[in-house]
Amino acid sequence: MTDLASLTHALLEAAQKAGADAADALAVEGTSMSIDIRQGKLEQAERAEGIELGLRVLIGGRQACVSVSDTSARTLADVAERAVAMAREAPNDPYAGLADPDQIARGWDLAAFDLVEDAAEPSARALEEAARAVEAAAMSVPGIRQVEASAGYAQRRMFLAATNGFAGGYARSSHSNSAVAFTGEGTGMERDYAGESRIYAADMPSPDSIGQLAAERALARAGARKPRTGSFPVLFDERIAQSLIGHLLSAINGASIARGSSWLRDALGQQVLPKGLSVIEDPHRPRVPGSRPFDGEGLPTQRRVIVENGILTGWTLDLATGRKLGMPSTANAARGTSAPPSPATSNIDLTPGTATRKQLIGQMGTGLLVTSMIGSTINPTTGDYSRGAAGFWVEDGEITYPVNECTIAGNLRDMLLSMIAANDARAHLSTRVPSLLVEGMTLAGA
Template sequence: MTDMLDRLTHALLDAARKAGAEAADAMAIDGRSTSIDIRAGALEQAERAEAVEIGLRVLIGGRQACVSASDTSDATVAALAERAVAMAREAPDDPTAGLADPSQIAQGWDLVALELTDPHEEPIASALEADARAAEAGAMAQRGITQVQASAGYSARRVHLAATNGFSGSYGRTSRSISAVAFTGEGTGMERDYAGEGRVFQADLPDATAIGILAGERALSRAGAVKPKTGHFPVLFDERIAASLIGHLLSAVNGTSIARGASWLRDALGADVLPKGMSIVEDPLRPRMSGSRPFDGEGLLTQKRMIVQDGVLMGWTLDLATGRKLGMPSTANAARGTSSPPSPATSNIDLTPGHLSRDALIAQMGTGLLVTSLIGSTINPTTGDYSRGASGFWVEGGQVKYPVNECTIAGNLREMLRSMIAANDARAHLSTRVPSLLVEGLTLAGE
């Protein structure tokens, strides 16, 4: 299959040159996936998808255009190239658009060390159905659970990227997942929660029944939820949703936002953005991780880097174009699909863990809110003002007292991030490893 993808990308490049492109890059993706959904003990849905997609970006000076297709015939390849060149000639000029210099492109990488593809055979549909049914049974075995939706899935994907600057490379990725959503109660008193796990290697996946049991336990703990108090309280973001806070920071240091001047951290390079001792590390080369990749969407070799070190913001997340706009080199963070040009994006992220457990932070917070679910989002990208719907558990005297819902938490991200206290409960297998985070003095709107 890799040879076929290689031939497709180089056929696209040849057609682009013939049509009049000065430079071009091409992507070919082969993917297949199977998913099984179970509800109320019955098979609700079984899906199988297989497809090959191709994409071409052509450049004429600073003008560029992207086209894509799912037909890989010679006629389609030629038509794509002619269409892309015609579009590029009408596109606005962007002096920062362009391929990497040949001296910048990756020359070699170790795919074996990355372990991105499971060598075992693809699971058959009946094996996925068995996992989904086991997850459902685990949840339904608990008294009080009224309904369960369970799913299991598998996907495998290979991508090949080639460009007229001489780059050519490919890698694959597999994924296996099990999840369950459990419900308790009825009508307006209905509550729900979930549990799910995904791995690159099937052998690393936890027991399906245990996943269902956890979903049921979480749903039952939500029964009888009420609105919490209104006021200023500490808020502990549970590990399941704490990564969203770091995600807002990563969005704010993305080169696209910085180049537009539309980021609340646009003036923070070299300044404190997290508490002293806390760092954010990106490592796209972690083995068996869903975010790992040997090279980026422009053929540059990926590498580990510090985004925040000891609380200080060290740099932006850049592809070639945003780097050129800001007068900085790319950080090899280009991501792209078949129908769009590259844009900056992060891969595997680690936030420095703390020394206390989540329970210890709950005891430390005294009275406040433990958030386990976030709903909606109102984030001002230029000021960092933060407001989100939330549900979770009310804490008094350092102990969890009762479930709460239908509340809003608000603050400013710049202040929130600088006051965070991290727990030590980040899960090692996740691509983004962020522990539970305690934030002081947020505004809580409840009853």
């Protein structure tokens, strides 16, 4: 196993020797396997192993980032010299810089996060058997013509170190099974999917249940047609409802706020969701993929309330955007090996409602239940929203027929303020958002 800590420290030493005032280094090593089955045959089998190093150097307010996959001492020295040369030519950014030593994380309990399974990786044969079981379960349902099934495994380790004294790393593992099922033929062909992913193999649902669910969803879409045009309530199914909260999170990202390009740029302290709904970030949830003990700049992560009882309480900030806005970082820096940090959230929870999805369908009367979306036109400055959608038409509180080829439109500020949440969020997901009912959206169909 590669000593990632030694590689990052070697990069830092090389950077300082080359003339950097400050630097941070990220090392990432990963292994992944995937098996794809189609029409009963092995369509693709892939395995990837690799390591990548990233170095960010700072000379005053000038910074540059480089990445490399060669870990030889000569390459590390060359990369550091190249990065320093690039930084000398970079424009000055008064907000760029590492965390102060008194800001960085100093200790954490990785075992409490439970992010990696302590077990041997599955064999390619085991993954193929899982994918074939998914496919067989879907194909056993009458009316299914074809299935594309997949199984995968991945493990990733990272280590981050900086000249301000920070050093730390962690690993993640994941198992996944999925299926896309097809029914009908020609222009009447419809499809739908099901998929699950977990850190621990023991937590995974059975392959049979995944294949069967994909088949049931595909069959429910048979005979889809365009819905009526007009203004109707729209229920976003739990599978896609998190996209609405995703638009909210994008709008409060510090990078957008600092540029003045967000439709929520003046909304701090204002109501952005209905009373009773809160958005909470918790990067410390155990056995959840989005958890992390520290952010991409080495700051300790913590639980925070982003929206409290409908009121927006803060932006999502890394060090640079925080400095631009005169605010402290919220420890939300994320980064790869080839670019400087930028703000991003981790695990997100939206307050669940008290009604089931079925009860919200009954409550909406006549409207659209959306189960999938394609394409998007989102104006980041105004919040105007338009997306292609498919799902089911609801009449008098009952699902009546599947629909496709329609467009739903509205304004995100109005949409979020009218939301009614169901209680069907899935507990294991990093982003836990239930089905959401939005009043008065414009539908363009037949």
